[in-house]
Amino acid sequence: MSTEKIPYKIYLSEEELPRTWYNVRADMKTKPAPLLNPGTGQPMGYDDLRPVFCDELIRQELDNDTREIPIPEEIRDFYKMYRPAPLVRAYCLEKKLGTPAKIYYKFEGNNTSGSHKLNSAIAQAYYAKQQRLKGVTTETGAGQWGTALSMACAYLGLDCKVYMVKCSYEQKPFRREVMRVYGASVTPSPSPETEVGRRILAEHPGTTGSLGCAISEAVEVATTTPGYRYVLGSVLNQVLLHQSIIGVETKTALDKYGVKPDIIIGCAGGGSNLGGLISPFMGQKLRGEADYRFIAVEPASCPSFTRGRFAYDFCDTGMVCPLAKMYTLGSNFIPSANHAGGLRYHGMSPVLAQLYHDGLMEAVAVEQTKVFEAAEQFARVEGILPAPESSHAIRVAIDEALRCKETGEEKTILFGLTGTGYFDMVAYEKFHDGTMTDTIPTNAELEASFARLPKVPGQS
Numbered sequence: 035m036s037t038e039k040i041p042y043k044i045y046l047s048e049e050e051l052p053r054t055w056y057n058v059r060a061d062m063k064t065k066p067a068p069l070l071n072p073g074t075g076q077p078m079g080y081d082d083l084r085p086v087f088c089d090e091l092i093r094q095e096l097d098n099d100t101r102e103i104p105i106p107e108e109i110r111d112f113y114k115m116y117r118p119a120p121l122v123r124a125y126c127l128e129k130k131l132g133t134p135a136k137i138y139y140k141f142e143g144n145n146t147s148g149s150h151k152l153n154s155a156i157a158q159a160y161y162a163k164q165q166r167l168k169g170v171t172t173e174t175g176a177g178q179w180g181t182a183l184s185m186a187c188a189y190l191g192l193d194c195k196v197y198m199v200k201c202s203y204e205q206k207p208f209r210r211e212v213m214r215v216y217g218a219s220v221t222p223s224p225s226p227e228t229e230v231g232r233r234i235l236a237e238h239p240g241t242t243g244s245l246g247c248a249i250s251e252a253v254e255v256a257t258t259t260p261g262y263r264y265v266l267g268s269v270l271n272q273v274l275l276h277q278s279i280i281g282v283e284t285k286t287a288l289d290k291y292g293v294k295p296d297i298i299i300g301c302a303g304g305g306s307n308l309g310g311l312i313s314p315f316m317g318q319k320l321r322g323e324a325d326y327r328f329i330a331v332e333p334a335s336c337p338s339f340t341r342g343r344f345a346y347d348f349c350d351t352g353m354v355c356p357l358a359k360m361y362t363l364g365s366n367f368i369p370s371a372n373h374a375g376g377l378r379y380h381g382m383s384p385v386l387a388q389l390y391h392d393g394l395m396e397a398v399a400v401e402q403t404k405v406f407e408a409a410e411q412f413a414r415v416e417g418i419l420p421a422p423e424s425s426h427a428i429r430v431a432i433d434e435a436l437r438c439k440e441t442g443e444e445k446t447i448l449f450g451l452t453g454t455g456y457f458d459m460v461a462y463e464k465f466h467d468g469t470m471t472d473t474i475p476t477n478a479e480l481e482a483s484f485a486r487l488p489k490v491p492g493q494s
C-alpha cells in the first residue's frame with residue numbers, strides 16, 4: 035500500500051468508523067491528578083460528583099485503567115452524520131511553501147457546529163438521556179460548544195440551557211440564533227438568574243463575563259434543578275476520551291498508506307482536540323513502540339502551558355467546581371480580548387498537563403496577528419476558511435514546514451484543523467483593517483494571579 039500515491043483526501047468508510055474510544059490514561063505511568071473537593075482537599079469519588087455530572091460520565095472520568103471503551107451504537111449512528119472526518123494531504127500548501135515537508139491535517143469542521151466539539155456533545159447528551167434526565171446545563175464562550183451541545187440535545191430530545199459569556203452573546207448574535215434553532219435556551223452570563231451571577235454582578239457591575247463565571251452559573255442551575263446535570267466541553271478526562279475518535283480515525287487512515295508522522299500539532303484551549311488527536315500516538319510513545327514530537331499551540335495572550343503553574347486550581351471563577359491539577363494562569367486571570375475565544379481559558383486538561391510535565395509533549399505560544407497571517411495563507415491555497423483557534427495549529431505547522439525548507443528535511447507534519455471561521459469575520463475584519471493587536475500579559479500580572487491560587491495541603 036505504501037507505494038501508492040497518497041490522495042488529497044483520505045476518507046474512511048462508515049464501516050471503518052471506530053468502535054471504541056481510546057483512553058490514554060491507561061498507558062500513562064504517572065496518572066493525571068484526581069479532582070479535589072475544594073472544601074476538604076480530598077479526592078472526589080463517584081458519590082461526590084453525582085450531584086453535578088451524569089453517572090456514566092463520572093465512571094469515564096475516574097477510569098484511569100480501561101484502555102478501550104466501546105462507543106454505543108446510537109452515538110456511532112450520530113457520528114455517521116459527519117464522520118469519519120477526512121484526513122487531508124495539504125499538497126497545495128506544501129507547494130505554496132516550497133517545502134519538502136509532507137503536511138497532513140484532520141478536518142473536524144464539517145458539521146453545523148463548525149468544530150470537533152460535537153464528538154463529545156453527543157456522547158455526553160447520550161449518557162444524560164440514558165439516565166432519564168430532563169436536560170443539561172453548560173456554558174459557552176465563543177459559542178461552538180453551546181452549538182454542538184444544542185444539536186446533540188435536539189437529536190435526543192433533551193432540554194439544553196446554555197450560559198453564554200455576555201460579550202460573545204452580544205457580539206455573536208448569529209451563534210446564539212443557531213443554538214435557538216436547535217431549541218436551546220441561551221442566557222447571557224453573568225445573569226441575575228443565579229446566586230453566583232448576582233454576586234458577580236454586584237462585585238463587578240458592567241462586567242462582560244468570562245468562561246469561568248458562566249461555568250459557575252451553569253453548575254449552580256444543574257445542582258439546584260431536579261433532573262438536570264452539568265456538562266463541560268473540554269478539560270475533563272471524559273472529554274479527551276470522546277475526542278480520541280479524532281486520533282483513532284487519523285491513525286487508521288495513515289496506517290492504510292504506511293505513513294508515520296514525525297510531528298503532531300494541535301491548538302490548545304482546554305486541551306480536548308489536541309488530547310484527542312494525539313491519544314493513540316501518545317499511547318505508542320508511552321508503550322515505547324514509536325516516537326513522535328507533540329506540540330501544543332496556545333495564544334500568547336493566554337499562555338497556560340508556557341507561562342502557567344502546574345498546580346491545583348479552580349475550574350471556574352465562582353469557585354464552586356472541584357479543584358483540578360493543571361497548568362493554570364489562575365482562575366482569576368482574565369485574558370485580554372483574543373479572537374480565538376475557544377482558547378481563552380485559564381487552565382488545561384489534567385491529562386495533557388501531566389504529559390507536558392513529564393516531558394512527553396512540547397508547547398509554544400503564538401501571537402494573534404501571526405496566527406491570522408497563517409490562517410489567510412492557508413485559506414487561499416487549501417480553500418477552507420479556518421477558525422481562529424485552529425489557525426494556531428496552522429501557524430506552527432507552517433513554521434515547522436519552513437524549517438524543513440531550510441534544512442531540506444522531508445518531515446511528515448500532522449495537525450488538527452478543528453473548525454471553520456464563518457462566525458469570526460469580525461476578527462478577520464480587524465486583521466485586514468490593521469486594528470488587531472497582540473496583548474501579552476506581564477510577569478507582574480501573572481504573579482498577582484498565581485498569588486491567589488488555592489492553598490492545597492501537600493502542594494507547593
Ligand SMILES: *Cc1c(COP(=O)(O)O)cnc(C)c1O
Nearest residue numbers: 268303304305306307376423453
Ligand atoms: C473550542 C475550540 C477549540 C479549543 O478547545 P480544546 O478543548 O482545546 O480543543 C479549538 N478549536 C475550535 C474550533 C474550537 O471550537
